[in-house]
Amino acid sequence: MKISLAPLQGYTDWVFRQAYEKCIGGVDEFYTPFLVLQNSGEIRTSHKREVEPFLERNNRLVPQFLSGSVEEFQFFETYLSDLGYEKMNWNLGCPFPMVTGKKKGSGLLPYPEKIKDILERGYSGKIDLSIKMRLGLEDKSEILSVLDVMKNFNIDEIIVHPRIGKQMYKGSADRDYFQQIQEGFNKVIGFNGDIETLDDFENLNAQLPNLNHVMIGRGVLKDYWLPAKIKGIEIPSADIRKKVLRKMYDEIFSTYTSFLSGDTQILQKMKPFWEYFSSHFENERKVYKGIKKSGGLKKYHEAVSFAFQQNVKE
């Protein structure tokens, strides 16, 4: 069973992934948050950082991109293969109206003929292609025609987050519908969505015994040892976990301060990090509240000290 870390824009950037790999481990494959091509025809520096410095340090990184045209698709395949990547991931899941309105992300799912055209004329096969997608934009049956198209291409892997775009993150991942589409498809599909505990994983695995890839996002951010639990690896004691969390935290903080400047920039990165990191501690709400309301680095450091005075959850 492959366990991968889902891409979460603003949370699973290279700083996080590198620290996680160094301090925790247990994730088999990492995905970058989506890269986009700007109107100027260039990629933002912050997006380049996701793929360019990481190359020698992690060969299990799969860069992800958004593309709604043949030209954009070709751009990313060339860019990523020139960097030496062996895999790339096309995002057909992003639900945000700014993206779907441009017929990108899950906004492409109602247009299987457009997906076919992009694959036919855009994908040259230089690197393996995987696709991460939702069930549809407006309706879950949209995926049926999309999978029909995909059957005819050499796609390395398909990962489905079984929600529709307009649902955003409401409701829950539709495992029954996932099972239905899996039964009608000729390849094993990776599963993503709402796996937050070992129990969640075990229930899923009981329902889908052929599963060979589970992608987890928020569940890993809230419990760094979830992949190890799934793999049956022994979990360190609470005391040791706290030390590891401290190491992870220090690693992240020092990496950000090495290239960002000023309280505002640093806090803009650290506050979202604590949104999930605080889940590891008792009194997590109080912990997060302290971090969230800290106005400058001095107050922020006090809130961090408070956090590490708490016990780590069992």
Ligand SMILES: Cc1cc2nc3c(=O)[nH]c(=O)nc-3n(C[C@H](O)[C@H](O)[C@H](O)COP(=O)(O)O)c2cc1C
């Ligand atoms: C804040 C946030 C940012 C996300 N950014 C991306 C992204 O860049 N690319 C992508 O494919 N999915 C993105 N997702 C979706 C996640 O990868 C994943 O599909 C979703 O969170 C469900 O999985 P989970 O329940 O394990 O978190 C994002 C989700 C959240 C909450």
